[in-house]
Amino acid sequence: MKHMTRKATRHVNQNEGLIFEKSSPGKAAWKLAPLDVPEVDTKELLGSAERKDLGNMPEVSEIEIIRHFTRLSTWNYAIDLGMYPLGSCTMKYNPRVNEAVSRLDGIANAHPYQPEKTSQGALRIIKTLSDCLLEITGMDAITLQPAAGAHGELTGLLLVRAYHDAQGSSRKKVLIPDSAHGTNPATAAMVGYAVENLKSSAQGMVDIGALEAQMNEDVAALMLTNPNTLGVFEQDIHKIAELLHAKGGLLYMDGANMNALVGKVRPGDFGVDVMHLNLHKTFSTPHGGGGPGSGPVAIKKQLEPFLPKPVLISKPDGTLGFDYERPQSIGRVRSFYGNFGMFVRALAYILANGPDGLRQTTEDAVLNANYIRKGLEGTYDLPYSIPSMHEVVFSDKIQARKGARTMDLAKRVIDYGFHPYTTAFPLIVPGAMMIEPTESESKEELDLFLEAMRSIAQEVEEDAELVKTAPHSTRVSRLDETAAARKPVLRWKPTP
Numbered sequence: 363m364k365h366m367t368r369k370a371t372r373h374v375n376q377n378e379g380l381i382f383e384k385s386s387p388g389k390a391a392w393k394l395a396p397l398d399v400p401e402v403d404t405k406e407l408l409g410s411a412e413r414k415d416l417g418n419m420p421e422v423s424e425i426e427i428i429r430h431f432t433r434l435s436t437w438n439y440a441i442d443l444g445m446y447p448l449g450s451c452t453m454k455y456n457p458r459v460n461e462a463v464s465r466l467d468g469i470a471n472a473h474p475y476q477p478e479k480t481s482q483g484a485l486r487i488i489k490t491l492s493d494c495l496l497e498i499t500g501m502d503a504i505t506l507q508p509a510a511g512a513h514g515e516l517t518g519l520l521l522v523r524a525y526h527d528a529q530g531s532s533r534k535k536v537l538i539p540d541s542a543h544g545t546n547p548a549t550a551a552m553v554g555y556a557v558e559n560l561k562s563s564a565q566g567m568v569d570i571g572a573l574e575a576q577m578n579e580d581v582a583a584l585m586l587t588n589p590n591t592l593g594v595f596e597q598d599i600h601k602i603a604e605l606l607h608a609k610g611g612l613l614y615m616d617g618a619n620m621n622a623l624v625g626k627v628r629p630g631d632f633g634v635d636v637m638h639l640n641l642h643k644t645f646s647t648p649h650g651g652g653g654p655g656s657g658p659v660a661i662k663k664q665l666e667p668f669l670p671k672p673v674l675i676s677k678p679d680g681t682l683g684f685d686y687e688r689p690q691s692i693g694r695v696r697s698f699y700g701n702f703g704m705f706v707r708a709l710a711y712i713l714a715n716g717p718d719g720l721r722q723t724t725e726d727a728v729l730n731a732n733y734i735r736k737g738l739e740g741t742y743d744l745p746y747s748i749p750s751m752h753e754v755v756f757s758d759k760i761q762a763r764k765g766a767r768t769m770d771l772a773k774r775v776i777d778y779g780f781h782p783y784t785t786a787f788p789l790i791v792p793g794a795m796m797i798e799p800t801e802s803e804s805k806e807e808l809d810l811f812l813e814a815m816r817s818i819a820q821e822v823e824e825d826a827e828l829v830k831t832a833p834h835s836t837r838v839s840r841l842d843e844t845a846a847a848r849k850p851v852l853r854w855k856p857t858p
């Protein structure tokens with residue numbers, strides 16, 4: 363494997379083998395002291411729960427079991443191992459101070475059923491985070507209940523529907539640009555709206571002419587990602603908000619890309635009525651593996667009566683508490699108050715950076731994406747040339763001539779020791795390669811990545827087959843991704 367930028371040996375461990383295959387009778391990873399209390403009849407103690415047949419549990423020594431789990435942990439890729447340039451996902455580093463704070467006794471062991479008077483510290487954390495997020499977004503009120511970005515979208519659109527219902531208006535449509543994240547149309551459909559596609563202009567932004575033609579009094583909202591999924595700021599955002607508001611519609615902003623805006627501009631100042639944030643992207647709480655996440659929804663005043671309940675309020679005696687008397691509320695969207703541990707991490711991150719630090723973060727994220735863009739321009743096709751913000755979208759057009767597509771290139775990236783970029787999204791770019799380095803990466807790491815990407819482009823010219831059959835350094839080679847998702851094999855079974 364030539365042009366090897368960084369040895370990928372961390373994925374490979376020759377001395378592997380499955381723990382079941384190592385089993386031999388009588389071996390044990392534990393030794394108990396002799397019994398010095400009366401023996402208990404397990405049948406009596408456990409009743410029908412007693413399990414007699416342990417079903418071929420492996421019998422192994424302590425070192426074997428330790429090596430087994432340690433080895434498994436090295437087969438995964440993680441942000442703690444290297445760059446994770448998965449566009450649209452903002453895979454930034456999760457600072458350890460966040461973890462340390464979230465594990466403090468009083469925080470980790472707080473119980474949601476504790477009375478309000480013994481929960482003032484926890485409530486203060488929720489209040490302080492809410493205030494910080496309102497300052498950052500320029501919005502009027504917020505709920506921290508939603509447990510993910512898509513869940514935030516659902517909550518936001520339920521608020522939109524409740525708002526229009528309260529006005530006696532039964533609008534049926536939601537406009538969504540063709541560059542949108544797949545969750546947007548799915549959410550609108552779940553809330554019962556008809557989704558109407560809004561096409562992008564040649565520059566990759568909302569086509570104002572198309573919006574003017576499609577906007578009418580049947581449109582409840584426009585769901586807009588800004589910067590959009592091409593990593594491009596919607597330059598006509600004021601005009602877009604104006605066109606919507608003139609016909610009584612609301613502007614929903616998918617704020618998953620706030621990493622490009624924090625400390626620079628505020629959605630509340632450019633006409634957004636309702637938006638969600640992804641704490642597990644922009645605000646450095648861990649993500650991946652299905653959770654836990656956090657997708658707070660921030661709104662303008664007119665939507666406040668409909669917020670999920672309970673709503674955190676300051677009481678006349680100066681303490682914090684929850685208000686359950688919210689007759690127009692859409693109800694609860696999550697048990698208790700949301701993923702509290704994530705609030706703690708996000709607040710730790712915000713306070714540790716401070717306003718200037720957060721602004722610097724945004725600038726570094728944009729700088730890093732543009733460094734990648736400059737470094738790969740010419741090597742890979744750049745379908746939209748207007749300025750990039752925190753991520754950059756190339757296409758596989760040049761490499762496709764040799765038969766290497768975005769997925770092949772991404773698989774080869776693994777052999778160079780990096781997590782792949784995002785493939786085939788946004789859909790408006792055929793063969794998309796979406797790269798988001800985030801602010802976490804140093805120039806040295808970015809240079810390694812650029813070198814890897816250039817080297818892969820060269821490999822495509824010289825030996826496209828090498829790229830089309832990648833990865834070569836991983837424990838399992840190319841998988842049938844559909845089958846892996848639809849029919850996952852999660853249990854080891856002996857081969858007969």
Ligand SMILES: *Cc1c(COP(=O)(O)O)cnc(C)c1O
Pocket residue numbers: 450451510511512513543545587616618619640655657
């Ligand atoms: C990540 C993302 C979402 C969905 O967030 P989840 O927490 O994964 O549900 C929605 N929109 C955009 C633009 C995103 O990048």
